[in-house]
Amino acid sequence: MSIGNSPEDDRPSEDRIQPADDDRPSIGRALQQARVDAGLSVDEVSQSTRVRIPIVQAIEQDDFSRCGGDVYARGHIRTLARAVGLDAEPLLEQYGDEHGGRPAPTPATPLFETERIRSEPRRPNWTAAMVAAIVAVVAFVGYTAFSGGDSDSSQQQAAEGSTPATSKPTTTKPSPSKKPTDPKPDPTDSAIAAAPADKVTVKVNASDGRSWISAKDHNGRIMFDGLLQDGQTKTFQDNQKIDLVLGDAGAIKLYVNGKQIEDEFQSGQVERLSYTKGDPEVG
Incomplete structure (x- = not known):
């Protein structure tokens, strides 16, 4: 053409x-x-x-x-x-x-030489596009891994609960409208030996195996309800009375107001016991 x-x-x-x-x-x-x-x-x-x-x-x-x-x-x-x-x-x-002399010069490239065959349009360079996509994916994965590592380390540091030495402990003021409850710390063996006379103190020791136990104060509130593993000890204290339920009484040694209870409980026997300030006698 x-x-x-x-x-x-x-x-x-x-x-x-x-x-x-x-x-x-x-x-x-x-x-x-x-x-x-x-x-x-x-x-x-x-x-x-x-x-x-x-x-x-x-x-x-x-x-x-x-x-x-x-x-x-x-x-x-x-x-x-x-x-x-x-x-x-x-x-x-x-x-x-x-035909009227030479034509005026034109700035365009002389297209009159021959009919040029159009070259086929350049096809998109898919190889370069794929390489660019792979590089972008690798960069994204690297950035995600790097960011994830920082967040994990910060989370781990937060989980360890490290606090600066200069930080001041927070104090909470008791609400004036609520009556403070009686503290029930776990006294040590020496404290049990010198148990206060105005309270009832009961120590439960799973010396011969594990046992489920339940302890309540004189108001019926649960002080403990769960499984006591072999060798574990729990101590309870109340102003008036402590009610106990022993799932396997034969595995338990009891100390009431600083004195060991000498009763021989059978293995697998369930016992329901109550102790007051004047014991060690089974209530």
Whole structure:
């Protein structure tokens, strides 16, 4: 396809053929005669020059209207002359004499040489895109791992509960509307030996195996309810009375108000006991 040309049909326009004003053969006749002398057909010239067949035929009949302008016409004349072995300069001078001299120069690249074959559009570079995507994924994973490690270390530090030496302990003031409850610390063995006379103190020692126990104060509030493992000890204290339930009394040794209870409980036996300030006698 010749650039800048859109023929309406394959026949040259006879009304545009310029008659020769001198004895020189016309441009089209000179090109045609040279082609015939070279033994070339119109198809062969068209294939070698990339100028379409209708345009070659029109130029050989001195019809330059299909060229799309003087610039393109001169380019086609030069190309066809080169293909059939003619010197293009006399033909170009003759064209200038017949069509108003040389055309004004144009800044564009001469597109009249031959019909260019368009190169195929560049396909996207999928390899580069894949490499970029992989790099982005690796960077994201690295950033996530790095950030996660920092958060884990900070969480671990918070879990360890380390506090600065200069920090002041927080103090809570008791509410004036609530009556303070009686403290029930776990007294040591020495404290049990010197148990206060105005309280009832009971020490439970799972010396021969584990046992489920339950302890309540004189108001029926649960002081402990759970499994006492082998070797564990629990101590309870109240102002008036302590009620005990021993799931396996044979595994328990009891100390009431500093004195050991000498009762022989059977293994697997469930005992319900109550002790007051004046014991050690089973209530």
